[in-house]
Amino acid sequence: MPRQSMHVNSNVIAAKYQQKDSQSLDIALDKLVENKENEELFGGVDEESIQNLANGIKKDGFRGVINVWDKRDGTYEIYSGHRRVRALKKIGYNKLVPCAVSPYPEKETDRQRLLLAFNIHSRGSIYAAASGKSIYITRQINLLKSILKKEGFTGNVLNEIASEFGTSVTTVKRYMRLNDCTDAVINAESEGLIPLSIASTMSTLSESVQDKTIDMIKEAVANGREFSRNELTEYIKNIKNDSTDENLENMRNELLGEIAFVNLFGDQNNEKEVEEDSIEVKPAKKTASPKNKIAKSYYDKYEASFTKFEKNISKITDENERLALKEHLTRIIKMLK
Numbered sequence: 001m002p003r004q005s006m007h008v009n010s011n012v013i014a015a016k017y018q019q020k021d022s023q024s025l026d027i028a029l030d031k032l033v034e035n036k037e038n039e040e041l042f043g044g045v046d047e048e049s050i051q052n053l054a055n056g057i058k059k060d061g062f063r064g065v066i067n068v069w070d071k072r073d074g075t076y077e078i079y080s081g082h083r084r085v086r087a088l089k090k091i092g093y094n095k096l097v098p099c100a101v102s103p104y105p106e107k108e109t110d111r112q113r114l115l116l117a118f119n120i121h122s123r124g125s126i127y128a129a130a131s132g133k134s135i136y137i138t139r140q141i142n143l144l145k146s147i148l149k150k151e152g153f154t155g156n157v158l159n160e161i162a163s164e165f166g167t168s169v170t171t172v173k174r175y176m177r178l179n180d181c182t183d184a185v186i187n188a189e190s191e192g193l194i195p196l197s198i199a200s201t202m203s204t205l206s207e208s209v210q211d212k213t214i215d216m217i218k219e220a221v222a223n224g225r226e227f228s229r230n231e232l233t234e235y236i237k238n239i240k241n242d243s244t245d246e247n248l249e250n251m252r253n254e255l256l257g258e259i260a261f262v263n264l265f266g267d268q269n270n271e272k273e274v275e276e277d278s279i280e281v282k283p284a285k286k287t288a289s290p291k292n293k294i295a296k297s298y299y300d301k302y303e304a305s306f307t308k309f310e311k312n313i314s315k316i317t318d319e320n321e322r323l324a325l326k327e328h329l330t331r332i333i334k335m336l337k
Contacts, residue, residue, distance in 0.1 A: 023100075024099070024101070026097065027097055032066065034077075034085070037143075038078075038119070041139050042140075054088075062088065067081055067102070068081075068099050071104055076099065079118060080118035112147055116143065116144060134190070135189075138179060141165070141175055142176075142179070175196075178200065181199055181203050184210060193218065194214075197233075201233070204240070209243045216248065216255065217232075223259050225255060238251065
């Protein structure tokens with residue numbers, strides 16, 4: 001089958017088959033079977049979206065057709081319409097389903113191309129993928145790369161993939177780097193903990209360092225620390241420059257120390273600037289204690305460096321006042337031990 005661009009003109013691909021003995025048939029729902037590669041390539045279908053489709057069908061009836069291949073054994077394999085079929089099953093649809101039936105393609109690459117063409121095009125471009133869909137786009141790219149190899153393609157593979165997905169080579173490379181990421185990194189991106197750009201950057205780190213970095217970020221986020229994209233970029237840059245266990249532990253302790261500081265004194269970055277003359281340093285009370293249990297749990301295990309503390313304190317005090325606050329914090333740490 002001649003290659004066509006998935007995004008530029010996917011309907012032409014479909015026409016190649018539907019013009020050959022394609023027919024419209026009404027088929028019983030239980031005769032429609034899902035394509036085994038669909039979920040691996042496009043992900044599981046969430047219940048909310050299925051329920052929304054089901055509600056729409058209940059209200060307005062079923063519209064359109066399901067694209068299927070005739071398996072010649074009494075069943076029909078779906079290559080476009082998996083979500084709609086699941087919605088029909090959810091509401092117990094008992095009518096025949098209108099289908100566009102095409103002969104089952106003999107070549108595996110033709111079946112795979114049609115599956116990609118119909119589903120990628122109908123679900124939107126590569127940019128339309130929601131958070132957590134990146135690994136599926138990576139799998140789609142991997143499949144297309146495999147197809148091109150089997151077809152004996154001799155041109156620039158990356159340019160061809162970018163053209164068929166309607167995106168840039170840079171974007172394709174970013175998705176392909178997920179192939180070198182650990183499950184921990186891929187899951188973190190899927191869960192929205194880190195963006196694709198950060199996951200892609202982490203692909204050059206060793207597997208153990210990738211996992212340790214995600215553990216560090218997870219621990220900080222679980223205790224209220226939020227990261228901007230720029231902050232995460234700087235952290236990964238730091239780790240790339242020095243990925244030793246010692247540096248990772250220092251970074252971890254610094255993060256824990258920053259969290260503890262915010263818990264004890266509040267976020268100085270969000271405080272309004274005050275005049276030096278208006279700053280009043282109150283003497284430490286012997287009964288001083290942290291504002292919550294997070295700081296105590298940290299200092300029971302770690303005595304973090306004052307690097308972050310001094311950086312934050314210096315924004316609101318002169319040297320003498322900074323020292324006074326540092327001494328106050330030291331007393332609190334000793335009390336928590």
